Amino acid sequence: MENKSALRIPLKDLQKIIALIFDGMEKENGKSGIEIDKDYYFEIPLSEAFLEPSSGFPDATLGQLYDDWEFLERVLSNPEEASPLVLDHLASLLRYIAYKSVG
Template structure:
């Protein structure tokens, strides 16, 4: 059976997330990561996924606020919601730019 490249399969997403978690677990130098940045540009979905127009409606997001918002799920103070994917995505993007996994291999 051919894998459709334009389709996200839940099982594949889970495999990728598990692979990233396994790499994070292999990091010997730290069990936490400091925010060396906080604010980031946020673009509305309509503009983010329309590459033929320049974004006009930019807002600011905060990594620290995103993390505090997500911690409420971990603390049992609220249920998880779809919007949490946006919040975790901003944190994952921050970790990706920090190249923590690549640095651990050097």
């Protein structure tokens, strides 16, 4: 596999993209929230998610959207807990939103 140089993505661009997506969803659906009707999902641990394909396929574990949201809600009331690792909990919810949008 070809080794590419590092990709640098400005955080402000990611914030803008997310805001554009959510704004579009609100305009299209007329709703400012999303209903979660599934809880469990398959997850690959972060420590194994970005290995080279030649390393083999990691085992999936189970994650829970309800637990992820509970964790994220705590960050709203305790902003000092907003570390980059919290993005892993957010990522599962964003994937679910994408899943719901095609269903």
